[in-house]
Amino acid sequence: xxxxxxxxxxxxxxxxxxxxxxxxxxxxxxxxxxxxxxxxxxxxxxxxxxxxxxxxxxxxxxxxxxxxxxxxxxxxxxxxxxxxxxxxxxxxxxxxxxxxxxxxxxxxxxxxxxxxxxxxxxxxxxxxxxxxxxxxxxxxxxxxxxxxxxxxxxxxxxxxxxxxxxxxxxxxxxxxxxxxxxxxxxxxxxxxxxxxxxxxxxxxxxxxxxxxxxxxxxxxxxxxxxxxxxxxxxxxxxxxxxxxxxxxxxxxxxxx
Numbered sequence: 001x002x003x004x005x006x007x008x009x010x011x012x013x014x015x016x017x018x019x020x021x022x023x024x025x026x027x028x029x030x031x032x033x034x035x036x037x038x039x040x041x042x043x044x045x046x047x048x049x050x051x052x053x054x055x056x057x058x059x060x061x062x063x064x065x066x067x068x069x070x071x072x073x074x075x076x077x078x079x080x081x082x083x084x085x086x087x088x089x090x091x092x093x094x095x096x097x098x099x100x101x102x103x104x105x106x107x108x109x110x111x112x113x114x115x116x117x118x119x120x121x122x123x124x125x126x127x128x129x130x131x132x133x134x135x136x137x138x139x140x141x142x143x144x145x146x147x148x149x150x151x152x153x154x155x156x157x158x159x160x161x162x163x164x165x166x167x168x169x170x171x172x173x174x175x176x177x178x179x180x181x182x183x184x185x186x187x188x189x190x191x192x193x194x195x196x197x198x199x200x201x202x203x204x205x206x207x208x209x210x211x212x213x214x215x216x217x218x219x220x221x222x223x224x225x226x227x228x229x230x231x232x233x234x235x236x237x238x239x240x241x242x243x244x245x246x247x248x249x250x251x252x253x254x255x256x
Contacts, residue, residue, distance in 0.1 A: 001070055002122060004087065007036045009096050009109035018053035019152040019160060021095070021108045026157040037079055039087055039096070040070035043123045046090045048131060053095055054140055058103045059084075060131035087111075087119065090128075094119055144171045144210075151214055159217045161242050166213070166225040169235055173228070174206055182206060189213060189224055 011032045012021045027033065042063065052059070064084055071085040084099040094116055096109040111119065142148040144167050152160050173185065179202045186209040187194050197205060213221060229235035 001066065002041050002126070003038050003070070004041060004115070004119065004122070005038050007039050007087070007096070007115055008112045009034050009036055009098075011098065011107040011109055013107050014056065015108060016054065016056045017146060017149065017152075018050075018095075019149055021053065021110060022157050023110050024112050028157075035074070036071060036085070036096075037074040038072040039085060040067050041087045041089065041119065041123060042066065042129050043126045044088050044090060044129055044131065048133075049088055049090050049093060049095060051133075052088055052097060052105050053108070056104050056106070059097075059099070059105060060133050062131045063129075064099075064103060066129070089119055089123055091120065091123055144174075147214075155217050158242055162222060162225060162239075163217055165229065165235060165238050165242070166221065168238075169225065169228045169232075170210060170213075179205070182209070185209065185228065186212075188227065 010022070010024075010027045011034065015021055044063075048060070048063075051057075063086075067084055067086040069081040069083060071082050072079045073082055073085075074080075082098060083101050084103070085097065087094055087096050089095075094111050096111060097105045098107040100106050110116075145164075147164065147167060152163065155163065173182065177185075182202060182205045183197050183200070186197050186205050189209060189212060190197075200208070213224065226239065229239055
C-alpha cells in the first residue's frame, strides 16, 4: 500500500451526495479543517468512487480490510492510528474518507489542489484494486430532501445549501398545508397565474409550484425561500447560518 503524508482535509459529515462535499475553493474559515499525518491510498474504479461519494452505505469488505489502521492522526506529539481512513482515487479524481470506526463513509473531504496533483502522479502507474460489490451498480433514488445532482449544477456552496433549505420547507408545506395555503404560496411565486391557481387542486398546485422553482437559483428564489420559512425557528436558524458570512462581507464592503 502507498501513503501520503501531511494531507489537509475538510470533513463533511453524514453527506450522501457528492455536491455537498465542497471543493477546496469553497472551504470556509469555520469548517473542520485538519491535518492527517499519514493516510493510505487506494486506486479504484470510477464506479466505486461514485458509490463512495454518493452514499452512506457499507463499503466493500476487501477495501476496509486493506486500509485498516493504515492511516495516522497526530494528536499533540503522539501518532494515533485510525481504523478506516483512506484516499480513494480513480487516477483523475479523489475522495478522502474517514468512517470513524464504522463500515460506512461517514466523513468525506476533497483535497487541496496541490496535493491532488501529487496524488495523480503517485498513482499514475499503479494497477486498480478490484473490490467486488453486488450493489455498486444499483441506481440511487433521489427525492425532495436528497435532490438530483442536476438541480445543483452551477450553484456555489451557499446557493446549494439555501436551495436544500427551500426544498425542506416545501416538503413541510406539502405535508402540513391546506389547499388555500398552498395556493397562496404558488401565487406568491407567480402572481400572474392567480386566476388559474384558484381553480387548481392540491396535487396540481404542488406539482406546478415544485416544477417552477426546482431549476436554477436566483434572488427571486432566495426571497421566496426567506418568506416561506418566516416564523419557523429551526428553518430561520439554518437561514441565519448560511447568510452569516454573506452579511459579514457586506458590512466589510460598506466600511471600506
